Amino acid sequence: MKLHVCLSALLAVMASGQGVQAATPDAYRDLNHNGRRDVYEDAGQSIDARVDDLVRQMTLEEKVGAMMHGSLPAGDELGHGGAIYDLDQVGVMIGERHLNSFITRLVVAPRRLAEQNNEVQRLAEQTRLGIPVTISTDPRNHFQAVLGASTAGGGFSLWPETLGLAATGDADLVRRFGEVAHREYRAVGIQMALSPQADLASEPRWPRVTATFGSDPADVSRMVQAYVEGFQGGTDGVRPDGVATVVKHWVGYGAEPEGFDGHNIYGRVARLDNASFAEHVAAFDGAFAAGVAGVMPTYPILEGVSLDGAPLEPVAAGFNRQLLTDLLRDQKGFKGLVLSDWAITNNCDAACRAPTADHPQTAKDIGMPWGVEGLTQPERFAKGVTAGIDQFGGVNDGAMLLQAVRDGQVPAARLDEAVRRIMTLKFQLGLFDNPYVDPDVAERVVGDPQSRAQADLAQRRAQVVLEDGGRPLTAEGVKTVWLYNVDPEEARRRGWAVASDPAQADLALVRVNAPFERLHPHHFFGARQNEGRLDFRDGDADYEAVKQARAARRSVVAVNLDRPAILTNIRDKTDVLIATFGASDAAVLDVATGQARGEGRLPFELPSSMAAVEAQDPARPDDSAAPLYPRGYGRGAPRN
Structure with a gap:
């Protein structure tokens, strides 16, 4: 790729812990290697114009690849346990399968993480259009580390769980946390946070309570809004030096009977009624008010809920048009990215449905296709896209969606709509102008x-x-x-x-x-x-x-x-x-x-x-009889 006005010499030093600095007006990256400045390469053009130009140049295969949000392999194919990425595999996913969004689970020193993420961006530069990679992560700044939910280590500043931030009642503190964490993320080359959880902690046995902001919809909404503002860098959407947040899990995830989680077949159903469902929805309002960049749908099927007089289709939220289009897009006015939770299009085989001591469920058996088990994988992708999914989490190959498109199951306009949202976010984050970070800055910023x-x-x-x-x-x-x-x-x-x-x-x-x-x-x-x-x-x-x-x-x-x-x-x-x-x-x-x-x-x-x-009713917050301590109790708390 030709880099004009000596931009290649500047790439390694232009980034800072505060985000990406703007290039000089005459500098540009010749991303498609054609020797001239295309509209999408021109930082002086509007984001809409740049997106229009880029999407016009993308092939069907490139569009489908962009709609996958893969895992950067390190140690194993899901990215666990390694000290470096398997760049050969990454090169295949970027160069041949056209992926340009990934989660990182690498837990290494800040310098190493920054260097590894730069290597991923260099692979992206070599592609036909040079589309930069968006790198996401589960939370990294807390004590608890649970596979599939959070990561710990690597020198990041160590804060209470979000429950602890909620316990302070201090939205300004939550906002400051987001500001600190987003500087640390950007310093190592991470631009997307797969957080926060706006789920209500309505069922006390639920394993994922720890990453919520508690049980009160108004408090959760207020804290989530502050979290989004801190991470994204402003009150009305993501800024170029911010981190895009993906609020989750839309919606009703906390209402799991017995607390059994929707990652598992035995937790594939949540039960609510319309009144309790409204409380779970209200917890997300703060995220929308802050212009949250993305929304991640929940895993389980919701029973007992109707919208506009019609019962919800008995499929998981990632396949439910009523939840993603009618409620989220049309009623709530959300215009950003809808990113599915991981592995919703995978099969749930015998080891997933009924594992035993002799044949336990392993990583290769993970699948959460709740309500669509009878569909083929191309049909699941088609149903997800037409319901409202823009990007599929945990998918390293878009072949099944490509087949669905070629079979006429997905309209071309819907595909372009999804790709526009994905690319718009990359432009908003400044990645087309410079996706690189400085490892020296990473060392100084992370955990300062x-x-x-x-x-x-x-x-x-x-x-x-x-x-x-x-x-x-x-x-x-x-x-x-x-x-x-x-x-x-x-x-x-x-x-x-x-x-x-x-x-x-x-x-x-x-x-x-x-x-x-x-x-x-x-x-x-x-x-x-x-x-x-x-x-x-x-x-x-x-x-x-x-x-x-x-x-x-x-x-x-x-x-x-x-x-x-x-x-x-x-x-x-x-x-x-x-x-x-x-x-x-x-x-x-x-x-x-x-x-x-x-x-x-x-x-x-x-x-x-x-x-x-x-x-107690698992869908209703604080619903147990004669609680030992009520919500809001604390002897050491300041008194109003």
């Missing part, structure tokens, strides 16, 4: 001291003090501590001795997680998701530690709530009870001893018993 300090403060603020024994939290008189699930080095740094017997300790600090079970261990996601009961029982290692800690002069129990926990038999066995949502040992010790203030309020209610959980 100021960002870490803000994240550390947020970890402390987000903690919810549920019980304090009527006494101020203090470190006074503490010389010896007994610890459970706490790094002893953190105590020693404070000058405390670590006892092996709680009876010899001035303070016992116990960190536990909300209880869970693995009820479906042979399913790929069921083996990794926290399901089942929420109560502590005799014989549980964590519960036994709580009881043992009572022997100390003063005890503190900190429960990490990735889901609501039942603390009825915990609160009478400790002097101080704290709820956390992703926090370091240092942050918890600071709050437990009064060195920092836990200002959080519960973002959902905490039920009093499993009987109450089992009797």
Whole structure:
């Protein structure tokens, strides 16, 4: 590719941690290698004009390839476990299959990640039209890492889970988090966030509660709006130096009976009524108000809901025209990208439907074609596109959609409409003018001291003090501590001795997680998701530690709530009870001893018993009888 006015020498240095800098007026990238500046190569033209020119030049195969959102292979084909991308495979996907959108799951140092993403962009430069790659990621700035939902590591600043941000009640804090995270993303060459979750945490057993903003539609909407504004860089859509956000999962995902998740065949149905459905929809309003770039439909089939008097078709949202076109496009006025969740067009074979210990479900058996199992794969792609999908997540080859188009199942105009949205977003992000980043900047920006300090403060603020024994939290008189699930080095740094017997300790600090079970261990996601009961029982290692800690002069129990926990038999066995949502040992010790203030309020209610959980409506937020702690409770929270 010819790079005019010495632009090739500038590409490596033009990017900054704040995003891509504009080229000089006379500079342009000759993306299609024809020796002249085409309209789509001209930064002085309007985005609409550039998109029109580009789409006119694209072949059918290139359009279909653009509608796939693949996975950058590293370690395995899904991108897990490697230190570098398999660039030979990437070259095939970009050069032969015409893909130009990918998720990265690489967890490496910032410099390496920036260098690897630059290599991907160099492969894209070599294609016929030089269309740059959009690189997306699941959340990277939190403690929890769950395959298919979030990533941890790589030096990014470490903030509370979004539940913790919600517990602060501070939308400005959420916006600042988004600003920090988006600078880190852009510094390493990531331009799209497959987040936030606007799902309501209405079913307390649901494994994906941790990445929500809680159970109140108005609060969720407010926090999601701030998140989108922080990531995208403004209040009315994505800016060139921002990160495009994809709000998910449209809509009703949190209403899963028993909390069984829609990644699994046993969680393929969510049940609501029209009133509860309206609450789940309202939680997304803030995202739309902020001009969110993308929407990701949910996995399950929604039962019990009607729109305009007609029951919803019993197919997953990615295939449901009523949800994607009638409600999302026509009623909500959404004009951006609709990106499907991963693997919705895959088959669900025997290992997916009924795995066993001898034949467990593996990554190659993942498929979520709920409601369209009887269709062929080309028919599934056609149904998704005509329902409103613009791009298919987790698909590395567009052959099935290409077949559907050639069979006349997808109108050409609908294909062009989808491709225009995909390319418009690339232009809005400045990728056609310069997709490269500077590895030196990546090293400086990702996890810089100021960002870490803000994240550390947020970890402390987000903690919810549920019980304090009527006494101020203090470190006074503490010389010896007994610890459970706490790094002893953190105590020693404070000058405390670590006892092996709680009876010899001035303070016992116990960190536990909300209880869970693995009820479906042979399913790929069921083996990794926290399901089942929420109560502590005799014989549980964590519960036994709580009881043992009572022997100390003063005890503190900190429960990490990735889901609501039942603390009825915990609160009478400790002097101080704290709820956390992703926090370091240092942050918890600071709050437990009064060195920092836990200002959080519960973002959902905490039920009093499993009987109450089992009797509540999974579609209705905070619906259990006589909750132990109501939503909004927090002894350490500032009072209005």
